[in-house]
Amino acid sequence: MNKRRPNPKQVPDPNEPLWRSTLRVAMPLNLSYIPIGLACGILLHAAGFNTLLTGLVSLLIFSGGAQFLIATMLTINSPLLSIVLMLFFLELRYALLSSSLSPYLKGSSNRFLFMFAVSLNDENYAINYLKFATDKKWTGREALMVEHYSLLFWAASNVVGSLIGSALKIDLSIVNFALTALFLYMIVMQIKNRLTIVICLISGVLAAVCMMLTKSTLGLVISTIIASLIGFGLEATLRKRLPDSHWLWRLRSPGSKKKAVEHSDAN
Amino acid sequence: MNAVNTWNSTQHFWLIILGFIVAFIPRFFPLMLFTKRAIPEWFNEWMKFVPVSLFTALVVKDIFIDSASYALLLDKYSEMLAAVVVIIVAYRTRSMAISVVVGLIGVFILSMFMA
Numbered sequence: 001m002n003k004r005r006p007n008p009k010q011v012p013d014p015n016e017p018l019w020r021s022t023l024r025v026a027m028p029l030n031l032s033y034i035p036i037g038l039a040c041g042i043l044l045h046a047a048g049f050n051t052l053l054t055g056l057v058s059l060l061i062f063s064g065g066a067q068f069l070i071a072t073m074l075t076i077n078s079p080l081l082s083i084v085l086m087l088f089f090l091e092l093r094y095a096l097l098s099s100s101l102s103p104y105l106k107g108s109s110n111r112f113l114f115m116f117a118v119s120l121n122d123e124n125y126a127i128n129y130l131k132f133a134t135d136k137k138w139t140g141r142e143a144l145m146v147e148h149y150s151l152l153f154w155a156a157s158n159v160v161g162s163l164i165g166s167a168l169k170i171d172l173s174i175v176n177f178a179l180t181a182l183f184l185y186m187i188v189m190q191i192k193n194r195l196t197i198v199i200c201l202i203s204g205v206l207a208a209v210c211m212m213l214t215k216s217t218l219g220l221v222i223s224t225i226i227a228s229l230i231g232f233g234l235e236a237t238l239r240k241r242l243p244d245s246h247w248l249w250r251l252r253s254p255g256s257k258k259k260a261v262e263h264s265d266a267n
Numbered sequence: 268m269n270a271v272n273t274w275n276s277t278q279h280f281w282l283i284i285l286g287f288i289v290a291f292i293p294r295f296f297p298l299m300l301f302t303k304r305a306i307p308e309w310f311n312e313w314m315k316f317v318p319v320s321l322f323t324a325l326v327v328k329d330i331f332i333d334s335a336s337y338a339l340l341l342d343k344y345s346e347m348l349a350a351v352v353v354i355i356v357a358y359r360t361r362s363m364a365i366s367v368v369v370g371l372i373g374v375f376i377l378s379m380f381m382a
Contacts (some may be wrong), residue, residue, distance in 0.1 A: 032364030088289040095293040096314040102301035117295035181370030188357040207324030231316030
């Protein structure tokens with residue numbers, strides 16, 4: 001952390017207004033939302049959502065994965081209950097994210113927590129978690145501003161995507177791969193040790209089997225519950241019986257650690 | 268992806284409201300609860316495996332499962348190859364935008380050659 005690169009732009013200016021310093025933190029994320037938001041807006045348009053509703057869904061649900069999933073499931077005419085159930089399981093991961101941020105938000109009012117929860121998302125979580133952990137001056141207020149900036153960029157790109165979708169004819173099976181790529185990216189970011197890779201493989205096989213058996217996306221829900229319980233059980237057993245098993249060794253990605261530190265330092 | 272959905276805007280609206288509720292519950296209640304008391308260990312340990320399991324299941328659905336008949340599909344070679352490319356790019360860059368954009372370009376180019 002003390003390897004600060006000599007770049008005058010990165011020295012924090014004490015007089016910089018809060019809206020600008022938080023915007024600077026949020027900007028890389030905001031920019032990365034643009035292509036994904038555009039793709040999502042195009043798909044939602046193809047699924048029959050009008051531009052107004054595309055804006056609404058981006059503001060209220062604010063989850064790339066969930067919105068892509070809505071679009072895909074609508075185009076294959078899934079029933080409402082099945083979509084909502086699938087969304088619930090998809091969004092369940094936020095229970096983990098929000099509980100891991102809770103130590104930093106102790107003493108906040110329920111009204112603040114409500115606002116914070118509504119605009120929480122995988123990516124702004126990653127930024128805020130890093131800032132909370134590395135920057136002592138980072139409080140809930142700054143974190144909420146980062147969330148709002150990313151929400152704004154996300155919703156705007158979705159709306160623009162929806163307009164593009166109504167103006168141009170686009171090969172949807174290709175745009176739909178944006179979702180697969182997004183999930184693949186999120187899997188890679190979740191891989192922490194060899195055990196996680198094993199769970200991925202188990203979950204993949206289980207998912208295929210369960211979907212072929214149930215002939216519906218309910219198979220996804222079933223396989224997710226089973227695979228996560230297997231992971232939970234396996235890890236607990238390994239920790240107890242073989243605490244230094246190589247399955248629990250941390251895997252380090254080439255870019256991860258160094259970049260994260262440089263990033264937090266730059267901001 | 269060619270099937271046209273027949274839902275109207277009112278139905279879409281209710282889908283959004285229901286989606287908002289199920290998206291809100293797991294974001295808000297742990298936050299409200301655990302800013303006031305400690306997180307049970309087992310809950311965290313279990314929840315840790317939910318995202319990986321679900322994302323893998325969704326990728327398998329996109330690449331290996333037919334969206335209409337739910338039969339196993341093993342011929343989407345361009346998607347399979349592009350998926351490998353995305354994994355490598357995500358691992359090396361840790362960037363969401365680069366991974367998604369490379370994936371889109373990859374599947375576009377590969378599908379021209381492999382149809």
